[in-house]
Amino acid sequence: MPEPLLSVRDLKVRFSTDDGVVKAVDGLSFDLPRGRTLGIVGESGSGKSVSSLAILGLHGPEHSEVSGEILFEGENLVGARENTLRKLRGKRISMIFQDPLTSLSPYYTIGEQIAETYRKHTGANRKQAKRRAVEMLAKVGIPRPERRVDDYPHQFSGGMRQRAMIAIALCCDPDLLIADEPTTALDVTVQAQILDLLRELRSEFDTGIILITHDMGVVAQMADEVLVMYAGRCVERGTVREVLKTPQHPYSWGLLSSIPHLTGDVDVPLVPVRGTPPSLIDLPPGCPFQPRCDFSARVPGDRCTTERPSLLPETGHASACHLSTSDKTLIFTDEIRPAAGLTGRP
């Protein structure tokens, strides 16, 4: 197997606060090959954004402690010098953020913002950079790019701003694109356009994408592999089909059964995950999901409250749960699927 584009091993990110140490990411590992998309799913505070920010050293290194390895083409980015990271940012690794309005500068034209990144990394002159900016705007589907390049962000609509962000992110042909909730702030029809655009660009540039989202629908349409995060840890990992069709972890079940569908029986009640996510300061010794889990009683003894489950097996479709594999399959097919109204979906 060729070396993956990005390989994260036992990543831990901790922030010191007045109340204690927040373990935002606690032992995360994954691989991302070139041209593939990894979807990271989880709710607010599950550590999905922090782990991707850590890849670029944007997590506020002065207030936090990072350990583990982030290997980008074999080079470890944990503890790398600011200079090294700066050369990667925007050139080989790019990021798209959720809110295009706050992540674009209101004082510069869209063209200037694309050109800045391009000139910085390629040493191109103004004219070349401007040409590149027009070319990129055309590529992301902005009409009349040669005129719109001189517009300011406020003159763009929400969808166009997100396209402009993507243009900035892709202007240096990055190898890795981190998209943090790229469509959450957008309307559905615009979201569909942006997802199509990302798909096209992925096949054109062979870019590896980390797609962070809370929307299982977006994951289903975009990702090759999925990582479900809960309380700073990966609780389930597998191909998109494995995780969405035969999920193994009670939290993944909860996520799937709490979303309403466009088809099927309307009167199937939603089955939410009860309670709220735990504080990341004092996680109990057992499974962090145990207080919200409906199935921990089926695990013999008190393992769920005393022993932290590890992500098993080491490769392939894995989950961090003490339930036996046969129990997981049984519970999902007999209880979760009918209750979530997923029966019609083989």
Added chain:
Amino acid sequence: MTDQQPGEVLLEARDLEMHFPIRSGAIIRRRTGSVRAVDGIDLTVHEGESFGLVGESGCGKSTTGRLVARLLEPTAGTITYAGRDITHASRKELAPIRPEIQMIFQDPYSSLNPRHTVGSIVAGPMEVNGIDPPGGRKKRVRELLETVGLNPEHYNRYPHEFSGGQRQRIGVARALSLEPKLIVADEPVSALDVSIQAQVVNLLQRLQRELGIAFVFIAHDLAVVRHFSQRIAVMYLGKIVEIADRADLYGNPRHPYTHALLSSVPEADPDSESHRERIRLTGDVPSPIDPPSGCRFRTRCWKAKDICAEQEPPLAQLAETTEGHLTACHFPESRHVVPAL
């Protein structure tokens, strides 16, 4: 459960219009145009019914919600609540109706005063309206907190001590405090995480059924609206383009825009792309300051012909649709977007 029989008409809006003036000029501010946020819509909400309003940002759904709650005074049209015309009712005239129409807002962070305790937030509406429930306000607040699934002992806590989902519950408790007949819920769950979103949707659904409260449920998430509302209107650029019972709207959508919306929703099923129709709208929503002539959707519609620019299609009953399923289109679609399972 089948969709309940609608009760009496609670709220009725006819030709409702809200044009916000645009003024310009440095010294003499003159009216130079208007944003036609809501531009002639009709809607009827029955007692105990959940009426859904969907559409994309800027389509006027929130403005409609605020008009219905009479937080805004419409520039034209009429609003009738329980048989009384409240279109231009004064503050004083509205006072007896206010308790019956409550709102739940989208953002649970900015809609609660951080300096007030939960107790005083939930008791606020009773105080304003001078209502003293039997047993005192405090007791009532405790009951309300319990109804929405919060610990009544948290009476003295401040909003920052609660999570987003819990705060939204506080907002719901506040809306319930005056035993309203109608709740206008403007994107009540879109700021919440999925697992929490389901908790709040279930709570609202329980309240609607058990307390018989009518809802105007405004959302951009088509799946959530399908789950929560019995009758749904789709808005585009200040107009209702299609309105129907949920089974008809999702099972037999006729307006091209409804088709486009439905086909854009990503389903949490990796195989769904293969059996769904794929429609991608191009371009952006036109400006509501100067909407297109004729049908407003024609600039993005794949079926548009000359007549669409000349004549505005009326919102009308089409052949092969159930009673009350209205569509405003010259060339309605008849294909299925989302195949039934």
